Amino acid sequence: xxxxxxxxxxxxxxxxxxxxxxxxxxxxxxxxxxxxxxxxxxxxxxxxxxxxxxxxxxxxxxxxxxxxxxxxxxxxxxxxxxxxxxxxxxxxxxxxxxxxxxxxxxxxxxxxxxxxxxxxxxxxxxxxxxxxxxxxxxxxxxxxxxxxxxxxxxxxxxxxxxxxxxxxxxxxxxxxxxxxxxxxxxxxxxxxxxxxxxxxxxxxxxxxxxxxxxxxxxxxxxxxxxxxxxxxxxxxxxxxxxxxxxxxxxxxxxxxxxxxxxxxxxxxxxxxxxxxxxxxxxxxxxxxxxxxxxxxxxxxxxxxxxxxxxxxxxxxxxxxxxxxxxxxxxxxxxxxxxxxxxxxxxxxxxxxxxxxxxxxxxxxxxxxxxxxxxxxxxxxxxxxxxxxxxxxxxxxxxxxxxxxxxxxxxxxxxxxxxxxxxxxxxxxxxxxxxxxxxxxxxxxxxxxxxxxxxxxxxxxxxxxx
Numbered sequence: 001x002x003x004x005x006x007x008x009x010x011x012x013x014x015x016x017x018x019x020x021x022x023x024x025x026x027x028x029x030x031x032x033x034x035x036x037x038x039x040x041x042x043x044x045x046x047x048x049x050x051x052x053x054x055x056x057x058x059x060x061x062x063x064x065x066x067x068x069x070x071x072x073x074x075x076x077x078x079x080x081x082x083x084x085x086x087x088x089x090x091x092x093x094x095x096x097x098x099x100x101x102x103x104x105x106x107x108x109x110x111x112x113x114x115x116x117x118x119x120x121x122x123x124x125x126x127x128x129x130x131x132x133x134x135x136x137x138x139x140x141x142x143x144x145x146x147x148x149x150x151x152x153x154x155x156x157x158x159x160x161x162x163x164x165x166x167x168x169x170x171x172x173x174x175x176x177x178x179x180x181x182x183x184x185x186x187x188x189x190x191x192x193x194x195x196x197x198x199x200x201x202x203x204x205x206x207x208x209x210x211x212x213x214x215x216x217x218x219x220x221x222x223x224x225x226x227x228x229x230x231x232x233x234x235x236x237x238x239x240x241x242x243x244x245x246x247x248x249x250x251x252x253x254x255x256x257x258x259x260x261x262x263x264x265x266x267x268x269x270x271x272x273x274x275x276x277x278x279x280x281x282x283x284x285x286x287x288x289x290x291x292x293x294x295x296x297x298x299x300x301x302x303x304x305x306x307x308x309x310x311x312x313x314x315x316x317x318x319x320x321x322x323x324x325x326x327x328x329x330x331x332x333x334x335x336x337x338x339x340x341x342x343x344x345x346x347x348x349x350x351x352x353x354x355x356x357x358x359x360x361x362x363x364x365x366x367x368x369x370x371x372x373x374x375x376x377x378x379x380x381x382x383x384x385x386x387x388x389x390x391x392x393x394x395x396x397x398x399x400x401x402x403x404x405x406x407x408x409x410x411x412x413x414x415x416x417x418x419x420x421x422x423x424x425x426x427x428x429x430x431x432x433x434x435x436x437x438x439x440x441x442x443x444x445x446x447x448x449x450x451x452x453x454x455x456x457x458x459x460x461x462x463x464x465x
Contacts, residue, residue, distance in 0.1 A: 043132075043396050046070040046107045048098045048122060049114035050082035053136050053163075057086065057111070059383035063390045065397065070105045072098045074219040096216070098122060102129045109159075109396055112136060115237050116244040116253065118222040120145040124152045124462045132159040132396045134389070138245060138253040139163075139409045141223070143417050143439055144452035145461070146410040152464050153406045161392035161402040162409025164261040166345070166360055168387035170377035172262065175358045179266035183370055184351030187267065192259050192347040193337040195252040196288060196318035197420050198241040204228050223455040239318075245420050250288050250314035250339045253416045261404070261412035262346045262358055263333065270408045273415065273436035274325035274333065278429070279422045283321040288314050289338030306359035307344045314339030323419050335419065360384070414439070421450045 043065050047054050050073040060066050069092055073079040076096035083092045095101040102110065109132040112123050120140045123133055133153075139162045140146040153160050166172045179187065204227045217229050224242040227233065233240065238247025238254065246252035264270050316339075325333040342348060343359035356371075357364040361380050365371045380387070388403070395402045414436075422432055425447050433442040441447040455461070 041065060042067040043393050044069050044106065044108045045134075046072060046098070046101050046105055046110045047082070048072045048101075048110050048112050048126070049136075050078045051113065051115075054082065054111070054113040055086070056113075056163075056385045056389075059385035060389040061386075062382075063386055063393060065393045066389060068092065070095065070101050070107070072096065072101045074216045076216075099125065099129065102126065102131060107131060109133065109392075115220070115222075116247060117141045117224050117237070117242065118220070120149050121222060121459055121461060123149055124464065127152045127156045127158045128462060130156070132392075134161045134392050135163060135406070135409065137163040137257040137409065138247070138413045138416060139406065140413060141243075141245070142450075142452050143410075143414050146406075146413055147439060148461050148464065150406050150410055152462075155464060157399075159392070159395050159399060159402060160406035160409075161388065161395070162404040162406060162412075163385075163388070164258055164404045164409065164412060165385045165388035166258055166262055167265065167403040167408070168391045169361060169380055169384060170387070171361055171363065171379060172346075172358060173265070174375070174377055175356060175363050175371075176262070176266040178370065179349045179351075179356055179358075180268050183354075184349065184356055185353035187331050187349055187351050189350040190263055190267070190331065190333045190347050191337060191342070191350065192263060192333065192335050193250065193255070193339065193342065193344055194320050194322050194335050195246060195254075195256040195259075195419070196248065196250055196316060196320050196339075197246045197252050197283075197423055198244060199239055199318060201227070201233065201240045201242060203232070204230060221456070223453070223459045226456065245416055246318070248316060248318075249310075250316060250344060251318070252419050253413070255314075255344055256416045256419070257412055258345045258360070259343070259347060260415040261408070263415075264408070264411055266347075266349055266358065267327070267331065269327060270411055272328075273411055274418070274434055275328050275436065276326040277418050277422050277432045277434055278324045278326075279425075279427060280322035280324055280336075280429075282428055283319050283423045283426065285317060285319050287317045288320070289340030306346070306357050306362040306364050307342055310344045310359075311340050314344055319423065321423050323422060325415070325418070411436075417450075421447050424450060 045068045047068060050071055057068055071079045071082045071092060072095040074096060079094040083094045093105055110126050111134040112119055113136045114122055116138055123135055126133055140149060206225050208228050209226055237243035244253055247254040249255060323335045343357055346359040348355055348357045355366050363371055391403045432444045432447055435442050
């Protein structure tokens with residue numbers, strides 16, 4: 001697809017006297033180009049990537065103004081099947097090229113539910129085409145990719161929501177505010193899981209590729225090395241370094257993104273990060289725990305293990321090692337917990353006057369009275385992602401920042417990649433200094449080399465200017 005065709009709608013709005021009176025992009029439904037309801041009523045959404053996470057639109061049934069009208073996947077038959085299963089008989093379009101979908105469907109927004117390694121490339125192009133974006137987590141494959149995505153969002157004035165849905169759950173935000181507002185005093189330590197990292201793919205390489213290559217496999221591979229098709233890559237991509245940062249249950253980017261975002265929300269560190277990162281032990285391939293029934297860590301005993309319902313999903317094996325981070329105010333973040341204990345999708349906050357354990361839709365505290373306030377909203381009354389999609393749709397209309405704006409998503413994702421980087425460098429016991437403003441290490445050039453990656457020709461990030 002040419003640049004000219006991609007920018008047709010934006011160019012139209014920039015011409016003549018209209019350019020002085022209206023923004024560079026206005027959704028087609030506002031202008032009445034599709035004959036449908038204005039955006040004040042419905043936001044026309046296209047889904048990019050028809051895998052497992054794309055099914056989350058089912059949670060959004062009843063979200064006012066959320067209107068899916070098309071779906072896209074580089075395997076177009078997958079998109080057609082998705083439409084058949086989820087459209088409820090409505091005439092959704094099914095596409096192989098997301099750019100064509102955006103152009104033809106007169107969309108207001110897209111949900112990018114692709115593999116992690118393709119996400120930044122797609123998101124930036126969608127923003128350039130005028131789309132507000134819901135971005136599945138982790139939002140990027142590298143820290144530098146994430147910063148490029150933020151630059152694009154700000155330049156093109158896009159409304160963004162990263163898929164860390166605990167940000168929109170009332171009970172999680174209520175508990176986070178307790179921590180942030182001093183209910184347990186100064187926070188001394190935060191205890192969170194020791195998540196499993198990604199593994200390196202060594203079975204095949206580009207030298208094993210024998211033409212012809214299926215076009216969809218080339219597109220799916222995106223920035224990564226083009227290898228021969230292998231089902232272990234295609235269906236298990238979240239396990240491998242080239243495609244994700246540990247995207248499985250109890251993986252660094254799979255569950256870690258949620259846990260670390262919960263930590264940032266409660267500590268008030270949404271626009272910053274740690275200043276030191278320490279690898280406590282050598283990385284080993286190991287299981288995620290003994291699955292004991294009770295949490296014990298350094299004498300701290302949970303009143304109620306909030307993660308019980310998640311422990312079964314956390315049973316896997318992979319590279320792990322304890323990591324400790326320190327924030328500028330002295331608070332330590334200990335990523336030490338096994339998968340059979342504690343809040344796998346949150347953290348334990350230890351303060352001068354008590355502790356609060358925040359997990360997804362579940363809390364515990366010591367003293368217990370902390371949670372007995374009448375303003376505690378209690379467990380979710382709707383599907384967990386409904387709150388998050390509703391917030392996104394409301395912000396698309398109001399043009400306000402979402403609960404998990406792209407900058408917030410970047411900071412949570414960065415914590416994930418800091419874990420992976422220090423493990424990969426392997427300097428046990430050496431404090432690596434991190435500058436959260438510059439997003440660089442100040443005392444480790446080897447670590448800085450992992451902040452970005454070379455990209456395969458044809459899949460470079462779009463020029464943002």
